[in-house]
Amino acid sequence: MPSQTPEDVIEAQRQDWNRVAPGWDKWDQFFNRTMAFINHRLVADARVRPGLRVLDLGSGTGYPAILAGEVVGAEGTVVGIDLAESMLAVAARKAKTLGLQHVTFRTGDVTSLPFETGSIDAVISRFCLMFLPEIPKAAAEIARVLKPGGYVAAAVWSAPDKNPFIRIPMDVIKSITPLPPPDPEAPGIFRLARPGDLAGMLQRAGLTPLDDEEFTAEVAYESGEEFFRGLMDIAAPIQNLFAKLTPPQQAEAERGIIKAVNDYRGPQGVALPIAVRIVSARKPV
DSSP states (O other), X not given: OOOOOHHHHHHHHHHHHHHTHHHHHHTHHHHXXXXXXXXXXXXXXXXXXXXXXXXXXXXXXXXXXXXXXHHHOTTSEEEEEESOHXXXXXXXXXXXXXXXXXXXXXXXXXXXOOSOTTOEEEEEEESOGGGOSOHHHHHHHHHHHEEEEEEEEEEEXXXXXXXXXXXXXXXXXXXXXXXOOOOTTSSSTTTTOSTTHHHHHHHHTTOEEEEEEEEEEEEEESOHHHHHHHHHHHOHHHHHHHTTSOHHHHHHHHHHHHHHHHTTEETTEEEEEEEEEEEEEEOOO
């Protein structure tokens, strides 16, 4: 069977993320609060400040673009780009509700940015770049559109063994039905987990690497049952795997995921560890 072209991958991802847009809308406030520390870190590492023109890659339902919009103020602009128009419809509605007319969203491919060379002050991206079929092309586009002296800051997932939040569902499904081993060079959740991978791509694109740091945190749920509900609402890759299971296998997977997550229960509920890699770089002056 011939391998998928980059265009095939992008179209499949567009369909996947459009499908789960209602789930992201439903869980918006939960993940806004849960991932706020990542949003603030990205805005800080990209040196976002009032009056700048900021680009958010893989903006989804609007974060960290909305936070950046609050920082740059009406004298600045923020543009969020994503493949999925349904996700961006949620983002646009939130920006309008908050009165952030200078924050806009458009569909687009991160490997072909619709901006002039040297026109962007700062680029931010949360959990997007590892899904791209051609990451070096995206790095080259980031380097092209940044102004001299401009910054980029991106968040990607670190190693699976440090991310029960993501690893548990995969491990449970693999215990029920064989899954092919992931191609380490193919788009995927952990594609940029290794130290130096993304920083090296940005450097080869002409940017100066600054930080490549892993930091850990926790995502809190009331129970394993709540985790599973959220998982099935928002996780397009897990939905795709569940679709390949028989109904009895799906029920078995649900029980296994809930049980494994509840192993992390403490006095305040379930606290699942996560590990995120934040990579930043600057375009030479």
